Amino acid sequence: MAGYEIVADTGDQIGEIPTWDEAEQALYWIDLLTPRMHRYRPGDGEVTTWETPELFSAFAMREGGGFIVATRTHLANYDPLSGAFELLCRPEPDSDANFLNDGRCDRQGRLWIGSANWGMDKPTGRLHRYDPDGSVTEVARGIKLSNSLMWSPDSTLMYYCDSMERAFYVCDFDAAAGTIANRRHFARAERHGIPDGSMIDTEGCLWNAEFDMSTERTTGYVVRYDRDGTVDRLIELPTCRPTAVTFGGAGLDTLYVATSRYHMSEEELARQPASGALFALDVGVGGLVEPRFRG
Numbered sequence: 001m002a003g004y005e006i007v008a009d010t011g012d013q014i015g016e017i018p019t020w021d022e023a024e025q026a027l028y029w030i031d032l033l034t035p036r037m038h039r040y041r042p043g044d045g046e047v048t049t050w051e052t053p054e055l056f057s058a059f060a061m062r063e064g065g066g067f068i069v070a071t072r073t074h075l076a077n078y079d080p081l082s083g084a085f086e087l088l089c090r091p092e093p094d095s096d097a098n099f100l101n102d103g104r105c106d107r108q109g110r111l112w113i114g115s116a117n118w119g120m121d122k123p124t125g126r127l128h129r130y131d132p133d134g135s136v137t138e139v140a141r142g143i144k145l146s147n148s149l150m151w152s153p154d155s156t157l158m159y160y161c162d163s164m165e166r167a168f169y170v171c172d173f174d175a176a177a178g179t180i181a182n183r184r185h186f187a188r189a190e191r192h193g194i195p196d197g198s199m200i201d202t203e204g205c206l207w208n209a210e211f212d213m214s215t216e217r218t219t220g221y222v223v224r225y226d227r228d229g230t231v232d233r234l235i236e237l238p239t240c241r242p243t244a245v246t247f248g249g250a251g252l253d254t255l256y257v258a259t260s261r262y263h264m265s266e267e268e269l270a271r272q273p274a275s276g277a278l279f280a281l282d283v284g285v286g287g288l289v290e291p292r293f294r295g
Helices: 266-271
Strands: 005-008 015-021 026-031 036-041 046-051 058-061 067-070 075-078 085-089 098-105 111-117 125-130 136-143 146-151 157-162 167-174 179-188 194-200 206-211 220-225 231-237 242-248 254-259 278-282
Touching: 005 036, 015 058, 015 098, 015 194, 015 254, 026 058, 026 242, 058 098, 067 098, 098 125, 098 146, 111 136, 111 146, 125 146, 136 179, 146 194, 146 206, 157 194, 206 254, 220 242, 220 254
Parallel strands: 015 242, 194 242
Antiparallel strands: 005 278, 015 026, 026 036, 036 046, 058 067, 067 075, 075 085, 098 111, 111 125, 125 136, 146 157, 157 167, 167 179, 194 206, 206 220, 206 242, 220 231, 242 254, 254 278
16 A cells, blocks of 8 residues: 555545645645535644535635635635635526536636536536636536546646546647537546546646445555556555545645545444545655636
8 A cells, every 4th residue: 555644634524626725835625515624734734624604516716815616506706714605606507407516727717617417327417617707608518427627737638527437538628718629538447436536747647536435445546547548556545435636735746635434334434444534645746736716
């Protein structure tokens, strides 16, 4: 098993969207099933937790401070320091079949947000682009559970996955227009779990947390996919439910991994006590600065 450090034992039901704030030198993340947001500062080891006004499913930093967040149905502005919370829009006003899920900003400062079917068994999910001017554009549909939004280092490719299909896709990306084309298969998560949150490194390889609901396994994996979609590395962790990854730290060379203790029995937690914690690993490669929303 790879060397790791547990840097925040927050016991999250489903820890998600770890996001490194380069200016603050701090990592933020949320719990999908508990209304709270965390901050970890590696400089002094301090962990701060805020109770949020609603359950959040995604968030991104804003250039003007605070965050743009996704609730189950709406986008909103949120400032954990003041507690200010302002609804912005509902990306799917015509549908009660879906909830908003994974999201991330591109390097032009636009927020991309995906949705998922409530039962995660029907392809009613969509992918939207939310621009700084407040406009919402539907970009794709036919998804069961949208996840793993990510861009290549040169912003010519966009990646996402349908978790329930265990399928990763890659599209040609027009950064100026904010459009995608020529979607094709990139990789399939066959063996190690359901693909969850991802991050691209400086070499253009995709790191993915693969989530397993097994009651038998006691370890799980972060998988590095090469640029051609082949598995390049497997990193084993002492929990079968890793959920999302990001790069952070002073040199953007620490891989942070959020995890989950969702639906774990007392017996399972006794065997996997670190489930729900935030891990830090040295993987020998670095990441890119996280973009901010420009609205």
